[in-house]
Amino acid sequence: MKRALFALALSLFASSAVLAQTPAPLPDTPLPGEVAFVQSATKDLNARFPNPAAAVKAGYFRYNNEDKTGAISYANLQWNSVDPRHPSQLWYDVKGRLLGADFSRALAMPAVAPNLWGLNPQRWFKFRNAHVHWIVKNPDGTMSYGLAARGKDFVAAGGNLSHPQAATLVTMGKVKDASQVVKIFTFPAQWDTEIWLTPNPKGAFATANPLVHPSTENAKGEM
Numbered sequence: 079m080k081r082a083l084f085a086l087a088l089s090l091f092a093s094s095a096v097l098a099q100t101p102a103p104l105p106d107t108p109l110p111g112e113v114a115f116v117q118s119a120t121k122d123l124n125a126r127f128p129n130p131a132a133a134v135k136a137g138y139f140r141y142n143n144e145d146k147t148g149a150i151s152y153a154n155l156q157w158n159s160v161d162p163r164h165p166s167q168l169w170y171d172v173k174g175r176l177l178g179a180d181f182s183r184a185l186a187m188p189a190v191a192p193n194l195w196g197l198n199p200q201r202w203f204k205f206r207n208a209h210v211h212w213i214v215k216n217p218d219g220t221m222s223y224g225l226a227a228r229g230k231d232f233v234a235a236g237g238n239l240s241h242p243q244a245a246t247l248v249t250m251g252k253v254k255d256a257s258q259v260v261k262i263f264t265f266p267a268q269w270d271t272e273i274w275l276t277p278n279p280k281g282a283f284a285t286a287n288p289l290v291h292p293s294t295e296n297a298k299g300e301m
Contacts, residue, residue, distance in 0.1 A: 104200050106281030111196045116282045119162045119179065120275050126163075129174045138168055139261065141211050143224040147285070148292040149177050157182045157268050162195055166270075172293045178274040185267040192269055201283060202269045210242050212262040214253060221260070227252065229264065239264045 108116045127133045130140070130152065138152040145151075149169035159166050165179035183192045185206070191199035208229035214222040227250065229239050237246035244259035253259055278287040 101200055104198055104283070106284035108282055109198055112198065112201075115162055115195045115197055116273060119165075119273060120282075122163055123165065123168070123179055123275050124176055127168055127176055129176070130170050131174075133168050133170075140221075141213060141223060141261070141263075144172060144292060146292060147287065148172075148290040151180075153263075153265075155263055157266055158184050171290060175276065177276050177287070177290060178272060180270055180272050183269040185269055197271060201271045203271070205265070205268050205270055208239055208264055208266045210237070210239070210262065210264055212244070212247060212252075212259050214258045215260045216258075225252070226265075239266075 127136065127138075133152045136154070138154045140150060140152050142151050148171050150172065152168045152170065153166060156164065157166050159181040162181070166182035167180035169177045169179065171177055183194070183202070185204060189204060191202045193199050209226050210229060210232045211226045214225060216222060227247075231250070232242065232246060233239060235246050235250045237243065237249075242262045242264050244253065244256035244262055247253045247259060247262070248256050273282045274284065274287055276287070277289060278284055280286070280288065
């Protein structure tokens with residue numbers, strides 16, 4: 079019994095030590111050293127990408143449905159953002175208003191958070207597992223977005239994440255005909271950080287924005 083209590087005490091001590099080493103959560107508002115990044119990116123990206131048409135012209139394309147924050151994401155397949163002027167994703171609302179952006183960096187091992195542009199490294203989070211997205215053109219000419227599969231499932235079906243092909247989706251039973259697929263790409267493992275480019279009273283790094291209201295059609299949304 080004493081041995082068990084001692085083991086429990088050691089366990090609690092170890093847990094406390096781990097907790098003590100865990101950094102405190104950052105506020106959703108920018109830290110002093112992050113203000114310049116947020117202000118510069120907000121001004122620049124709103125000027126260059128005020129609407130989806132501007133994003134498409136620059137090489138971005140829509141790939142998902144409106145998520146539960148009210149955002150529709152556009153990607154450019156450049157997953158290693160070289161500077162604050164080149165986000166990997168831009169988000170718009172259903173009316174075409176620019177809402178925010180993602181910046182990405184390659185997830186190498188050992189996984190050390192990026193230390194860039196004055197951002198606290200804790201702002202970056204990991205997408206550990208690659209996955210495949212595709213866009214389907216329906217018989218009536220409309221597009222279906224938000225379609226995805228886990229990378230390991232795609233590979234198990236004979237697919238290649240470096241060069242994903244629509245034929246693999248047919249093998250997986252995801253589509254009936256490869257010709258339906260107008261876009262297919264791999265979303266690789268990566269570091270990612272997000273900021274709101276439209277005013278957010280909760281802060282530029284908040285998960286949601288109380289000033290952005292998802293459309294009534296968005297019942298479940300994506301995230």
